[in-house]
Ligand SMILES: Nc1ncnc2c1ncn2[C@@H]1O[C@H](COP(=O)(O)OP(=O)(O)OP(=O)(O)O)[C@@H](O)[C@H]1O
């Protein structure tokens with residue numbers, strides 16, 4: 001048992017963090033139960049577990065966001081009890097939370113140095129130095145971010161990168177905790193992150209790393225701990241465990257095949273995109289989607305791949321081209337108009353474009369169809385029906401919640417993602433647009449989401465889906481359109497659908 005190791009005084013010195021018997025409940029929900037975990041000096045310790053297993057809750061307890069009901073935490077041999085992330089930071093624990101935390105109206109540089117800005121004569125902020133220091137830090141990592149820009153104007157991935165740099169460069173941190181840092185990042189950024197992690201390790205900093213991406217775990221972790229239903233199931237050296245074993249420990253059962261058995265698409269074209277153009281982003285993009293077809297969109301960051309979906313949904317200023325669905329030309333103006341014309345859309349950024357975090361699960365699930373299905377003259381009249389419908393979606397996707405009246409913001413990240421997809425399972429649409437539909441969800445939930453996407457396609461709908469995970473595109477899609485420099489650089493299908501082929505078409509020659 002991990003817990004007994006602490007009796008050996010030699011080991012106490014080498015452990016950066018020791019968690020003893022931590023328990024935590026939210027109401028009736030026992031989220032963590034008698035949890036023990038040891039973090040060694042200079043190791044990358046991966047924390048894995050299904051959505052809702054308690055990973056984020058554990059790190060929130062370590063970093064002073066939540067208070068444990070029971071248990072003890074030792075940092076470098078001394079007992080600690082932080083009351084806020086700020087206190088934790090001062091105490092040597094820097095945490096990068098799952099949800100973006102930055103202050104959108106401040107510049108990149110201000111966010112990077114919040115609370116530790118360089119000062120002139122001891123009190124005035126030295127703006128020139130602030131910006132030049134920040135810019136140098138960014139440049140050294142090979143990132144293309146302007147330090148004077150407002151955070152708000154950056155892409156989600158750049159914003160995440162700024163948070164990462166901030167957490168990693170906290171002076172004096174002996175423990176850095178990262179909760180799904182790569183969920184929003186592109187490959188170049190992931191590489192930059194991994195080299196930062198390597199540097200931290202060299203300095204003897206210990207890292208807790210949470211991710212659902214198996215590949216990453218095997219790439220950077222020294223040890224892995226698996227949580228299930230708030231308990232530690234096993235801690236293992238990474239060399240002594242396989243992907244399959246981890247999955248089995250996570251879900252506690254054998255999983256069915258990851259990708260569903262697909263029904264071949266019909267010949268009839270359901271959606272036709274002709275010369276779609278967005279100035280500076282897309283140049284004459286054309287493709288067709290057949291009934292029952294799942295069409296993938298692939299492309300590197302900045303290629304315009306995500307712009308395709310955003311443009312179709314009215315989130316980009318389209319300057320040319322036409323979109324037809326079921327033979328009718330759509331008027332692409334804004335999301336509201338697009339929904340009215342029958343388009344369903346799952347955004348890549350669930351916090352920004354997706355969920356009402358302060359509203360209930362029920363509200364979020366039926367939000368799109370509240371007016372059309374359950375209301376008359378602006379009043380919700382069929383409340384019961386709405387609740388039943390919502391309950392059905394919760395069940396189909398296995399959304400982990402204490403009930404329909406729980407605030408959606410209190411659900412774990414992956415369960416919020418399921419809700420984001422689930423809301424489009426209610427109501428009738430003509431075409432489905434998806435961006436990163438399984439971002440941050442565990443492998444079991446992936447199976448459920450894939451099954452539902454497949455069911456939407458099987459019902460006759462065209463589905464267009466962007467994902468940065470090529471294996472997901474290959475597993476789910478009939479064809480994949482590759483975007484490079486805002487243009488279609490190839491359309492792959494059948495045996496041509498391989499990671500190598502997609503990458504070859506995606507990379508600028
Ligand atoms: N502030 C809160 N109030 C009520 N319940 C909460 C709160 N935070 C978390 N929970 C519940 O605790 C459980 C564990 O959530 P947690 O966020 O720790 O999961 P996780 O392992 O990080 O999952 P994911 O992989 O989806 O991010 C969930 O059932 C969640 O609904």
Ligand SMILES: [Mg+2]
Nearest residue numbers: 056098412413
């Ligand atoms: Mg989490």
